[in-house]
Amino acid sequence: MSRVGEVTLRLVVAAALAVDCVIHLMLADVIQLAAPGGVGGGNLFRAQALAAGLAAVLLLATGRRFAYVVAGLVALSAFVPVLLYTYVAVPALGPIPSMYDPTWSDDKLISAVCEGAAALLAAIGVAVTRRSPISSRPSPR
């Protein structure tokens, strides 16, 4: 992939993770009302927001294969649960409260689409980046 292509991919994945981050922060207070048990749905949403924000910054700053792997895993860590908790009434699992919600709010839909897109595009990023992407770098001392 061309350098312009990689940077574009990087920006799109980071933007999708940024949406994931912002929506999880916005919804943290209300998910806490819906899922007050255990560690609290609000804290889980804030943790997801933090992970997405860090993954986006890491990816923007490096564009490395490792950063695409992290970005993809973080995106999946939101995308899989949002689908699971929409279609399956998962009970509380230890410290994780039940976050079942069969409804689709606009915010939920937007974040789920972004998470799915981020996961898919990050996988492409993993495929197109070499293990050491800075190939022009002089060989180590």
Added chain:
Amino acid sequence: MTGMDLTHARHPRRSAVALIGAVALLSACGGGDGGESSSTASTASTTSAASPSSQSASSSGGEASSSSAPAAEKVVITISDFAFSVPESVPAGAEISVTNNDSIGHTVTADSGDAFDVNVAPGATVTFAAPEKPGTYAFHCKPHPNMTSSLVVK
């Protein structure tokens, strides 16, 4: 020669991209954080914490009223399977008890103004006073904006 120039240009460009992205991200996240109503969330959770006592009180009161007193005083909103069951109308100022049969928390939140906004924890019953002013009050659940209904106050 041009190859050299490109290589030199790479690092500044890369860090500029990273910087712009990071700044945008941080400001966006910061904005989202304060956006929602965190104050109502904390006050209302106190209300729902008091629910177990009101739950037992209202259920025993309900048993008694079926045999002796007329049921006019008893106004109940029930939440089951992400849907509200609301009486056709309620008297102005009536005490309304809200029972949540789901294992997920819900709220009963007036769409406009601050007519009412109560949190109902999973399995809990809470009470609130109907507005004094007659009218139709559309309401929703904050975590589930598609859960909507309306309260007719007479």
